[in-house]
Amino acid sequence: MDMAVVELSRLQFALTAMYHFLFVPLTLGLSFLLVIMESIYVMTGREIWRTITRFWGKLFGINFVLGVATGITMEFEFGTNWAYYSHYVGDIFGAPLAIEGLMAFFLEATFVGLMFFGWDKLSKVGHLAVTFLVALGSNLSALWILIANGWMQNPVGARFNPETMRMEVTDFYSVLFNPVAQAKFVHTVSAGYVAASVFVMGVSAYYLLKGKWTNVARRSMMVASAFGLASSLSVVVLGDESGYALTDNQRMKLAAIEAMWHTEEAPAGLSIFGIPDMAAQETHFEVKVPYVLGLISTRSLTGEVMGINELVLKADERIRSGIVAYDAVEKLKVNRADMAAREQFERHKADLGYAMLLKRHVADPRAATDQQILIAAKDTIPNVPVMFWLFRIMAGLGFFFIGFFALAFYCASACKFSKPWFLKIAVAIMPLPWIAIEFGWMLAEIGRQPWAVEGVLPTFLAASSLTIGQIWTTIIGFTLLYGTLAVIEVRLMIATIRKGPVEHHEPEMSRGSAGYAPLPAE
Template sequence: MDLINPQVVDLSRFQFALTALYHFMFVPLTLGLTFMLAAIETVYVITGRKIYKEMTQFWGGIFGINFALGVATGLTMEFEFGTNWSMYSHFFGDMFGTPLAIEGLMAFFLEATFVGLMFFGWHRLSKGAHLAVTYLVALGSNLSALWILVANGGMNLPVGGYFDPTTMRLQIDSFADVVFNPDAQAKFVHTSVAGYVCAAMLIMGISAFYILRRRHMELALRSFRMATLFGLLGTCAVIALGDALGVEDYKHQPTKLAAMEGIWNTTHPPEEPWLLFALPDDAQQKNYLEIGIPYVLTPLVTHSFNTPILGMHQLEEMSGPKIRSGIVALSALKTYSETHSADALALFKAHENDLGYGFLAVQHAPNQDVSAITDADVDQVVKATEPDILPNVFVTFWSFRIMVFLGGYFLVFFAFAALFSLKYTLVKHRWFLRLAVLSIPLPVLATEFGWITAEGGRQPWTVFEKLPTFLSSSSHSVGYMIFSLVGFALLYSIFIVIELFLMFRTARLGPQDYHHETAQTENKKGAFGLNFLNGDR
């Protein structure tokens, strides 16, 4: 088996990570803003007060900018699977492509069809009909996230499929198992609610900017209050659902869980600390400068006080028999593909569950051919392969920590925001309003680090324990990958500049259709993000 140039694999990974992280800056805001708009418009329909219609239309404009850029950045990603990840597409395409096809037919078309009516149907639809359209847009965006995360969930917990040795593909045998994959379901709810936190912080930050400037006060104060309650409930849900997702990792992806918590050796409950700070050393396989809270780790991860958590050293040792079995499976599969021997097929079936570990051993086999491994070589190959089962511990550990620490900050922030808003003292706390503006990007940053945790922690697999990443990419040249990487980076950078320009401009000018400030007056008050710290004296 000829291995793909490692530089091509790394460049393919970097390009997909770049485009995914760019795209994921828009996704959470889209998910959250749709339901925020639906909630505000519901108040308008119930009360009939014009201010809530103005709020819906203004924040709808912010949503429209984000939605358009989200679609533009998301389209290219699907092409990357075919161009840069051909082996992955062949191996896992049936299980990955089916949910994506349903997402396009059921969710994206629903969202895209009704989003136009939501923007341009104010004077053509009744209040109730327009509200129904807004809810359909919200439903479509969240259904879209559901099907995408069902596809991603199969990469982390590949259930509902079987490997066909004739076609060399994973094929669906239980669509219900694919849809109700516990990893996918936990991740969908966690990700969606994280989007609500992003939307709440964006609305609060822009509203705080208006309050500091003493502009659009009624719209800003009402928006701030609704977003505060939305954000507080969303943050509590994110934390609870994140815990549920962590339990799924503990059950099904122990290497990811151990890397997230920096656990090199199996724990001895209950006194094991949860690490606040550590410097994991992947080369030496140990941590430096550990600072932790004792008696927290075991109940946090296992929901018990006496269950040990496997460490990465022990997980490496436990992978040895799987690697040996996988070598047998891959050798038998090669023989079957050449001879269609019934004996080879029977031998493969006996070791089929460990095939992925056989793929993982390929890079350490003589001439990248596991069938060439002799009895004298097998121990050496197994020992060389064992460390490969671990992700980058430093990246996984710290991306998870940053996400968790930001989640704790949001809980405290929204609690104070609710207190100040409900007591009608918000305008007196100018320091807090400034903090709200500065905090706008933090929830998006938290979702980015969450995505890095999920995807980086799954390594070295594209499909967990089934297909290694180094075998998944296409065999392009290094020059082609550099060219396409630079092209994507430039294109997406332009998208980001457009997004920020339109967002800042819309936020700076405010809801001009309903207020009498002129554009000249707005310009005199200074650009958004530069003069807000001093406010209006």
């Protein structure tokens, strides 16, 4: 496989995935914020909460449409750009995606129309139930997608079948309750809740700074500050759980995040700052907090966190074991009744994927030299400096959001969001959740390299047989299309925000009757 084709295929998928992920977090978070706001309307009967819910619902709808449109493209890319991946692991990976489409997306898509057009046709409780089902569908979609992605990070409940030359499901329960997938789900949706809370806070703060729709803005900020505080705490706590999951399933990713070149005496310290140097295999100007990494990743004072160099030696051993499995598979291709080859394969089948790393350097892994095996083992090291800094920026923003929402929660009772300096901060930080979320996605995917499926299928073997020209054509086409959609989406969002929470059937002078007219300066 031409590595230029592989890298361009990765670039295309990364661009489309990152673009799609601009809309997903806001959809996840706004859906449950709408449930909270409408619940208050149903319980109190106050029309202002109906107006608040409908206003944020319009912004949810605009974002929802773009999220759906950009997500469909990614599903097709598995077949167009990653054909061998789809062939090799499609039996496992395709199941969660199919369930997501049949169960979650149809639930979401069916009720979203009722949510927007059923306000005057359904009872209050009935419409609230519809809104809840839309939120449930949105979050279930995320669950099934992350089960699929979690399996790529930690491929449990499946085995390689030498008769079909494909991976097959052996235990769907293990796939469904994969600890990596569960940790990724709760961490990802909590990040979406934070993004939506910051969005609501920022737009509401803009209204307060302009002296417009102040009753709507203050009530929205009160809901968003409480929801955001709980969500930001959840993100950090569940991020800790993700770190614990890495200890058993992706040790190289954990070592790269910490730029830990050598195994330290337990419990390992956590690096706060440093400049990783891959050539010298050391971290310059490193500042560490003792014991913290060991406590996070092993939940003990005695658990060991392996360093990069030791993990390379471990990969070397697994590659050699994988060569034995590869040899057995080749023998079984010739004679499926060869019981000695079958036994040989069963003993070493867990390492078959490691032997396939050698195909980047030699056509037949069985002919690899010691030098080629060592090079393939070193290929398991991801980009350490990128991993190191992506994690620290993401984690730093996570703690920042806790502080921001704690301050917002205090301001809700102490000053009713009347301080201009706080309102300006709320507007200024609106892009930050998306930066943290995109960095988190990059951290997860770059950290998995060189694997498309951890320990099972190298990325360079997963791509389709395309030409460089074909991939560049689609990259340019998607960039132009998505750029146009982005302009349309931003213009629609801005126009809706500028218009404010105005109901189309209400005359201009009647806004005050709903209790949300602009108030004089307070």
